[in-house]
Amino acid sequence: MLELAWSADELARTRLAFSPLWEIVASVRVLARPGEHALHLPWVRKASGALAEAGIDVSPLADLVAGRSVPRFLTPTPASPVPQLADELADLRDVAPRAVRRELEAMEPPRSAALTRLHRDPEAGLDRLAGLMERYWAVALAPAWPRMRALLEGDVLHRSRLLAAGAAEDLFHDLAPAVHWAEGALIVAQRLVPAAGAPHGHGLVLAPSVFVWPRVISRTHAGRQPVLRYPARGVAGLWETGGTSSSAALRGVLGRSRSALLTSLTTPADVSELARRTGLKEGVVAKHLQLLCSAGLVATAPDGVHSRTVAADAVVTAAAG
Known part of the structure; x- marks a missing residue:
């Protein structure tokens, strides 16, 4: 404790x-033991098929993260609120060989052939590992990253x-x-x-x-x-598709589409993501968002991500009660 x-x-x-590098590490653990992560099975099915089709062997990375404790050089503390994967991989390539060897020696035996190679030549091994993570990201995570x-x-x-x-x-x-x-x-x-x-x-x-x-x-x-x-x-609800259920009280005031949009905005999202969450067409979503923004119920960031305002949170919570 x-x-x-x-x-x-x-x-x-x-x-x-949050950290894209960490999501790579954690998602590989999910692929290795999908039965322990039933919530992510829709992603597991898509990612496994895409990796197989691309011919990407993740076993060198899987060997590193298979134990109860993941090596520290794979899980650095995020330096900024929204770090970029390229920066995190650059830092990974720069990890001191001594630190890599120390972490590998602390892992439970036996050591796989890939980990033995990494221990023997950490500098070259980290470069290979970072390259593998880049390919893995492009195939398994980039489509779902937005x-x-x-x-x-x-x-x-x-x-x-x-x-x-x-x-x-x-x-x-x-x-x-x-x-x-x-x-x-x-x-x-x-x-x-x-x-x-x-x-x-x-x-x-x-x-x-x-x-x-x-x-x-x-x-x-x-x-x-x-x-x-x-x-x-x-x-x-991350991997769910289809409509969003809103309360009858909220639908009575705002209508079905706008109430569904407000209900689905438990977390911020752009127009395409809200269309996925609600089952509405993107044009319809954009139109209703303009009305909700005018009413002070939705705020829109410069990058096009929409979120509920404090007033909207109160309305949705009251209607659900």
Whole structure:
């Protein structure tokens, strides 16, 4: 069990970020054990077929992430709220050979042929590994990334608002069943995690993830910000297709299409994603979004991503009750 005593300073240093590199690592674990991740089976079927068709062998990466603990050089703390995969892979290629060997030697035996090659020549091995991850991303994750990114950005937006309000209880109460707030401490019920009860002065990196579901994963480093990876809000509906069910009360006021759009905006999304969520045509979605924006119920970011306003959240919640 991980227990982090908290203070106002800890909360002030807490930040939110997600990582494309981490999603590669976690998704490979899902492919290796799909029965433990039933929620992602629609993605598993598509990705497995696409990888087979492209002739991409992910076993060198799968060997690295198969154990209970993933090597640290594959799971760096995100340096920015929305890191770019290219930057993360560049950092991976620059990991010191000594650090790679140390992590490999800490893994449970036996060591596969691919890992033996990596241990023998970490610099060349990391370059091969980064190249494999680029190919894997292009085939298995890039087609789904707009949808995934909208989900992750929505979680960051939601918790950023809570963080700005300064209420730790509200920030952590719905992260995951294994995480809870009690008497000034954040408690993560996990095995194989060292306890750390005293405030550490570094805050926390909250990292929403798609493929971490159904678990939470925490990592602590002496002198560094601890990281807590948890399932992003709304992940249960990520791979669903078809319409969105809205309450009868909301439909009575706004109509079927606009109520479906508001209900589906549990996380921010662009027009094409909202069309997928609701089953409406993109032209219809765009028209109704303009009306909802005029009414102050939807806000639109410069990149074309739409989100519910605080007023809309209250309306949807009241109607559902």
